Amino acid sequence: MERNTCGASTIVLLTLLQGFLASDAVEVQPSMNPAVAGSTVTLSLFPPVTLTSGNWAVRETFILTWLGEQQAVFPGYTGRASVNVTTGALTLSSLTVTDSGVYKVQSGDPLLNANVSLTVVEPISNVTLNVNQSYLIELQTSGLIKCSVSTGSSLFFLWMNGSSEVTAGDRVQFTDGNSTLNIVSVSRYDSGPFRCDVSNPISNGTSDSVNFTISYxxxxxxxxxxxxxxxxxxxxxxxxxxxxxxxxxxxxxxxxxxxxxxxxxxxxxxxxxxxxxxxxxxxxxxxxxxxxxxxxxxxxxxxxxxxxLEVNVFLLPLLMAGIFQINLALSVPRLL
Incomplete structure (x- = not known):
């Protein structure tokens, strides 16, 4: 009885080890990663293998399963998911941001368990700035600017003041994932122009510039x-x-x-x-x-x-005396 139990345990252990070895030996390679929302991606196995059955899932949610030539697609993926019943490659179309996640393929013949993390990103469009108020008073009011996009995901925000990057500090605060810039107790040097540069792995966009009018x-x-x-x-x-x-x-x-x-x-x-x-x-x-x-x-x-003026007043009597003497000399007849 003990021998049977030991033998069964050994078989289970060997099966698990074979699964792990298969997982290590085979990788899932997306045709693009990150993938663009609205596009189609194919998750292929490398090195190539021949599978007779298996299933695909994402975040523990089944996408499809196949056995031989037959495949069944689960609700939510009908019309946009299919599998190559020979190679096990999954093709998923009309991608959305919610399709991001860890995709796992499993097969029993041969034993295989592999996964890959796929990110679906939406391109950025129409970056705009919204200012709470444009007219501020130095050291008395704060300036708040919000940066938003019409479309886009996995966003990275960079704030610029003219040609200089705006960094966080005692008076400069970033909130809402850096999409909001708050300048506390503005100074006369905080007038701008401010702009917001937004990027993600597949695209980027820049807003128009805005200025504050700061009284000081x-x-x-x-x-x-x-x-x-x-x-x-x-x-x-x-x-x-x-x-x-x-x-x-x-x-x-x-x-x-x-x-x-x-x-x-x-x-x-x-x-x-x-x-x-x-x-x-x-x-x-x-x-x-x-x-x-x-x-x-x-x-x-x-x-x-x-x-x-003082010099002239001091010299005036002397000048007058000199003039008198000259006139007197001129008035005396010369002796021949």
């Missing part, structure tokens, strides 16, 4: 006087004070002198034939009506008496 400033203010670094000038000079700031949209300007508003609202304040009493602090104030931010810059102007 005013900040980084500067004030120059006559385009010079000095703030000391002589009485009688003409002064042109020019105010610079970084702001989008352009800032509104107001000038003050010693804290009092000057009736000038542009970027330039001009003073002609200045006097000493016009010395003091001049301030340029800038305001952005979208960010509701303001900034200012101040310069202290010193206006002194003209050195040329």
């Amino acid at each position: 400033g005013p900040d980084n203010m500067r004030l120059t006087v006559n385009g010079l670094n000095t703030t000391s000038f002589s009485a009688g000079s003409n002064l042109s004070m020019l105010c610079f700031t970084e702001s989008n949209p352009p800032a509104h300007f107001q000038w003050t002198f010693r804290g009092n508003i000057v009736n000038v609202t542009g970027t330039m304040l001009e003073l002609f034939n200045v006097r000493e009493d016009q010395s003091g602090p001049y301030s340029c104030l800038a305001f952005n009506n979208l960010t509701n931010l303001h900034s200012n810059v101040t310069t202290h102007i010193t206006i002194s008496k003209s050195e040329q």
Whole structure:
């Protein structure tokens, strides 16, 4: 009794080993992998073998079975699956993305068990971008862009800002399989242009570019006087004070002198034939009506008496005396 049990176990073990050996010896080779959705693929056995029976399945779902010249196709594959009853090659047409999976062929004569993983990919078409809002305020709002395709599967998303790749960071986040780009608390340098490049193993596509309009400033203010670094000038000079700031949209300007508003609202304040009493602090104030931010810059102007004028006043008595002496000399008759 024990000998029979031992003999049966040995037969089962030998059968399993033969199956494993057959599986290792024979491979399933798709005519294309990945396969394009809508196309036809053939799964062939290599090296070629002659089979008298067997069955094909994918993800534990039977596709068809055959015995000799007869074959039966299971529901769901009628009209698009067939087998070469001699070689065991499976042909599957009108592929869809759901046809992706592990395909397994089994046969008892000869003993065979082999499989292959097949991927069916849909070509990409019509890559588009959708922006939550185009007008943003620096450090106050976030920018969200969604990338989508009309058709396509197994998608890989790459985001570009101009010619530079956008990478994740403290303020840059990717969600939904990298199809959504979120820029938290945008800065003025996040305006774009942004685009989305989408690819899969069989195709690729690129969206049109989009830009953000980002309001910022005013900040980084500067004030120059006559385009010079000095703030000391002589009485009688003409002064042109020019105010610079970084702001989008352009800032509104107001000038003050010693804290009092000057009736000038542009970027330039001009003073002609200045006097000493016009010395003091001049301030340029800038305001952005979208960010509701303001900034200012101040310069202290010193206006002194003209050195040329002081010299002339000092020399005037001497000049007058000299002129008097010349006139006197001319008025005395010469002695012959």
